[in-house]
Amino acid sequence: MTTLRVDSTTEASPPEPEAEAARYRSLLAAARGLVRCDAAALLQLDVDVLKPVAVDGLSDETLGRQFPVAAHPRFARLLDSERGLRFAHDSNLPDPYDGLVAGQPGILPVHDCMGAPLRLRGAVWGLLTLDALEPHAFDAVGPAQMEALIALVETGVEAAHTIREMQARAMREQAVAQALRAGRGAPRELLGSSPAMKQLCHEIDTVAVSDLTVLLLGETGVGKDLVAQRLHARSRRSEQPLVQVNCAALPESLADSELFGHKRGAFTGAVQDRDGKFEIADGGTLFLDEVGELPLSVQAKLLRVLQSGEVQRPGSDRMRKVDVRVIAATNRDLPAAIAQGRFRADLYHRLSVYPLVVAPLRERGRDVLVLAGSFLEENQHRLGARNLRLSPASKAAMLAHGWPGNVRELEHVISRASLRAFREQPRGSRWTAIEPHHLALDSAAVVGSALAAPVQAPANEHAGPAIAGGTLREATEAFQRAWLSELLARHGGRVASAAREAGIDRSNFHRTLRKLGLVQAGDGETPG
Incomplete structure (x- = not known):
């Protein structure tokens, strides 16, 4: 079983965008070697917008532009053509590159233009365009030469695409290898033979063989991560990665990108496409630890993924299908968080298809x-x-x-x-x-006990802090003494019932009371 954790220090390096851009520039240089022209461009189609990925002979400004197909009739006609076409030098269709040819002292109109759609694995990938400042510059370019040019460029695009796929595959395999190296030690198991543990292990083995979403509930420190590992190890996905994400450790600004990935240019600093954890876990299991800490905006997107099985990277209009089994865990009272407007009710019901409660020690x-x-x-x-x-x-x-x-x-x-x-x-x-x-x-x-005790507002809403100065230890003891005194008073001095409300073992509760001077050593207690 492979477990991957969110850790930016061990994540594999993504493909370098500069290297891919250099491959496209070399491709354009080869195209200009076959057909003499003043400028050439390679544009990739993204839904209904053409985006330049490389230019040769056009100004760098061109790379920062986007060309909606509907706003540029020449590009629309090229995309609709079978194997390209030429425009007459006196065509009245506006040319997108007028004034963008590099090295020209003024804004000169482009005269001769031709181009062709490029196909990748049967689908339109984008456009190759060639432009000249002199009329009739392309008169000598025949169909055979045009076919050879298109074949050259399409082969290059295919090669660049294959390299990107290989790099992405290598990134994933490197992450898996790192997880394997980190997990060479003997993994911890769920230990114990108490009725609570026997029941939990029975429930794990029951649901593990399915793809149902599991919500692990329990106090902090009970071992919910070990339960998730056992669920994955006993599932049909055990040979695929178990990707673990600590939702509480994700800054709100990065949670979107970590879970769903992003497209290059989606935000400042997004210098390359990035796979999200859902894509990395494709075919395997995604463990969302401390899911109750996710921001509401990310909860809405998580709900869409659980409903549709599709991920949409920020900055992209494309939906990517993923096959991921989700296990979530929380020590929060999610129904209470729903009532307070901090957690979505519809997401809670999606996550808790099969809830498992991990008993406290x-x-x-x-x-x-x-x-x-x-x-x-x-x-x-x-x-x-x-x-x-x-x-x-x-x-x-x-x-x-x-x-x-x-x-x-x-x-x-x-x-x-x-x-x-x-x-x-x-x-x-x-x-x-x-x-x-x-x-x-x-x-x-x-x-x-102090950490586990629920924090409640004082009965007197105008009450000030328990202590205005002193050390942290003194302030902590003052708070404990005030809180426990109020709790005892509310239960008429009955230690047993007060301990039950506090969720603290009675002997530990009584020991704490003695330490804080609230009862004397040897004192009895009012029956609870």
């Missing part, structure tokens, strides 16, 4: 010890330690802890504890014991 019982064993093994190799082991007291402390930061918090706690225990262990010991003081779960509980 506090609801997974002894799974915490299984996960701890996995993290201990990783740290053992990283530190060069011998047999990192949890003491019975540490196991009991970990089972009693509420883990507001979930698996991510557990990973960090084990990493810190492993380092502390390893530094204290005498040389030659057969194992390294991790004790409760290495885990430091009391500190983790206070910090984690």
